[in-house]
Amino acid sequence: xxKQVDFFFDFGSPAAYLAYTQLPRxxxxxxxxxxxxxxxxxxxxxxxxxxxxxxxxxxxKWMNADLARWxxxxxxxxxxxxGFPINTLALMRGSVGMQMREPARFGAYxxxxxxxxxxxxxxxxxxxxxxxxxxxxxxxxxxxxxxxADPEVKQGLIANTDEAVARxxxxxxxxxxxxxxxxxxxxxxxxxxxxxx
Amino acid sequence: xxKQVDFFFDFGSPAAYLAYTQLPRxxxxxxxxxxxxxxxxxxxxxxxxxxxxxxxxxxxKWMNADLARWxxxxxxxxxxxxGFPINTLALMRGSVGMQMREPARFGAYxxxxxxxxxxxxxxxxxxxxxxxxxxxxxxxxxxxxxxxADPEVKQGLIANTDEAVARxxxxxxxxxxxxxxxxxxxxxxxxxxxxxx
Numbered sequence: 001x002x003k004q005v006d007f008f009f010d011f012g013s014p015a016a017y018l019a020y021t022q023l024p025r026x027x028x029x030x031x032x033x034x035x036x037x038x039x040x041x042x043x044x045x046x047x048x049x050x051x052x053x054x055x056x057x058x059x060x061k062w063m064n065a066d067l068a069r070w071x072x073x074x075x076x077x078x079x080x081x082x083g084f085p086i087n088t089l090a091l092m093r094g095s096v097g098m099q100m101r102e103p104a105r106f107g108a109y110x111x112x113x114x115x116x117x118x119x120x121x122x123x124x125x126x127x128x129x130x131x132x133x134x135x136x137x138x139x140x141x142x143x144x145x146x147x148x149a150d151p152e153v154k155q156g157l158i159a160n161t162d163e164a165v166a167r168x169x170x171x172x173x174x175x176x177x178x179x180x181x182x183x184x185x186x187x188x189x190x191x192x193x194x195x196x197x
Numbered sequence: 198x199x200k201q202v203d204f205f206f207d208f209g210s211p212a213a214y215l216a217y218t219q220l221p222r223x224x225x226x227x228x229x230x231x232x233x234x235x236x237x238x239x240x241x242x243x244x245x246x247x248x249x250x251x252x253x254x255x256x257x258k259w260m261n262a263d264l265a266r267w268x269x270x271x272x273x274x275x276x277x278x279x280g281f282p283i284n285t286l287a288l289m290r291g292s293v294g295m296q297m298r299e300p301a302r303f304g305a306y307x308x309x310x311x312x313x314x315x316x317x318x319x320x321x322x323x324x325x326x327x328x329x330x331x332x333x334x335x336x337x338x339x340x341x342x343x344x345x346a347d348p349e350v351k352q353g354l355i356a357n358t359d360e361a362v363a364r365x366x367x368x369x370x371x372x373x374x375x376x377x378x379x380x381x382x383x384x385x386x387x388x389x390x391x392x393x394x
Contacts, residue, residue, distance in 0.1 A: 048255045056247045058367035061382050069387060170255035183259050186383055190266060 003195050006165045006176040011095075012088040014067050014078065016173035017118040018183035020110070021076045023175075026188055030195035038095035038107065040088070041172045043161040048170040052085060062186065079121030085115065086125040090148045096156040097147035105139075112137035125146035148179035200392050203373040204208035205361045208292075209285040211264050211275065213370035214315040217307070218273045220372075223385055227392035231332035233303065235292035237285070238369045240358040245367040249282060267382065276318030283314065283322040287345045293353040294344035302336075309334035324365035 005027055009016040027034050045051055054060035063081065071078035091113055098106040114132040116122040123129055131141040147153060154187060168181050175182045177194035203226055224231050242248055251257035252332055261277065268275035279290040295303040312317040313330040315325050320326055328338040344350060361371060372379045374391035 003356060048253055050253045052254060056245055056367055058362075059247060062348075062365060062367070062378060066380070066384070066387075067208070088372045155220050166347075168255050170253055170259070181259060181262070183256075183263070187263070190263075 003030060003126045004035050005032055005191060005195060006035045006037055008039045008160070008169055008172065008174040008176075010038040010039055010044075010088055010172045011091045011113050011117055011124070012041055012086045013172040014080065014118055015185045017114050017172040018067065018070055018076070018078065019175070019188060020114055021074055022185070023191070026192050029194065032195045036095075036099070036110070037160050037164065038092045038099070038157060039158055039161040039164045039169070039172070040092050043087075043158070044165055044169055044171065047161075049166045050170045054085065057115070061195075066125055077139065081117050081121045081123055081125075083123040083125045086123070088124075090127075091124060093148040093150075093153050093157050094144055095154040096160065097144075097150060100153060100156060101147060108137060109134075109139065112139070130152060140144070200227055200234050201374075202229055202388060202392060203232045203234055205234045205236045205284055205357070206309050207236055207287045207369045208235055208314055208321070209278065209283045210262040210369040211315055212382045214311050215264065215271065215273070215355060216370040216372070216385060217268055217311055219382070219385055224392070227389065229392045233292075233296070233307070234357050234361065235289045235296070235354060236358040236366070236369070237289050237354055237360045240288075241362055241366055241368065244358075244362045247367045250280065260292070273314055276315060278290045278314050278322075279320040280322045283320070285321075288327070290345040290350050290354050291341055292325060293357065294341075294347060294350040297353060298344060300304075303393055305324050305334060305378070306331075306336065309336070319341065324327045340363075385390075 005023070007019070007023060009020065011017075024033060053063050068182050069079060072106075094109065095106070098109045112133055113124065116129070117124045122133065124133070134144055135141055167176060169183070171183055173185060175187070175191050177191060182190050182194070202220070204216070204220060206217065208214075220231055250260050255363065263284060264275060268319070291306065292303070295306045309330055313326070314321045319330065321330070331341055332338055366380070366381055370380075370382060372388050374388060377391050379387050379391070
């Protein structure tokens with residue numbers, strides 16, 4: 001059976017972005033596939049009683065410095081977007097929609113959104129900017145809007161979020177290898193170990 | 198000038214315990230000294246609006262599994278104590294008191310308390326158990342009680358806690374190398390890098 005890591009993410013999480021920059025390499029090295037699982041982090045917080053780290057000012061300040069250190073270690077750009085934290089509802093619905101309707105283009109969608117959001121620090125809560133970013137990546141803005149309004153797509157995001165919570169998630173990114181759950185981009189080595197077993 | 202890492206800890210934190218098991222080796226390798234800074238984690242939480250991770254049930258469940266993985270990686274025992282979370286006020290005052298009055302025995306005190314609390318999982322919130330543990334390590338229980346009631350000692354713990362918060366701490370363990378702050382036993386490699394610069 002093919003090894004698999006379930007990757008629950010929300011575009012609004014800079015830690016999930018950092019994990020996204022590293023996980024494909026880790027999965028490939030282990031001969032594993034990534035099961036991309038878009039979820040709504042706000043829904044996870046609400047269901048679990050958790051909150052964003054930035055709600056504690058001192059934690060948010062440290063987190064920014066810490067994330068920058070990880071980005072430097074990984075050798076990837078990290079720029080916190082204007083307007084952070086970003087409302088990602090439409091973007092996450094878009095993720096589910098791409099998986100449902102245009103799975104071959106899902107990867108290009110994720111790359112376009114993450115590169116804009118945390119690679120260049122663009123305010124992806126602004127629909128004009130989203131339209132420009134997706135257009136530049138070859139996506140049709142009107143079709144994207146329609147996709148995010150599709151009831152089946154909306155329900156898919158709710159189902160993913162509910163599943164994440166049911167399996168024990170309380171934040172992003174959350175990764176599962178079988179029943180083993182790892183939280184945070186700083187646990188990718190534990191994911192690698194789990195995939196190696 | 199001698200390199201130094203300031204180690205802010207509370208005996209109640211299993212993450213601080215794990216850091217305690219590793220930091221002496223890391224500091225020695227860097228030719229650095231550890232400045233042990235007892236603080237009251239409850240006071241830090243109150244001052245910063247932070248809370249124990251176990252307040253979010255799903256986070257607490259993951260944390261237990263995660264800490265066990267780290268303990269296995271480090272090759273150290275970790276047993277969550279009966280009665281966890283433990284009220285550590287007297288134990289932390291005792292730490293400050295030892296530093297003030299019996300600095301040569303501070304290390305033996307820390308070793309005795311941590312070994313009992315997280316090495317063997319004893320309920321160190323129970324004063325009979327604390328008396329037995331300290332007695333077995335050669336400390337006089339009555340003298341210890343007097344030490345924890347000393348106003349200068351009490352004030353020392355408050356001052357350490359205030360200093361931790363003023364420097365940006367919001368949890369335990371928190372480590373400083375100069376102005377660079379690292380939070381968590383999972384950031385010891387960043388501490389090592391900071392000491393190597």
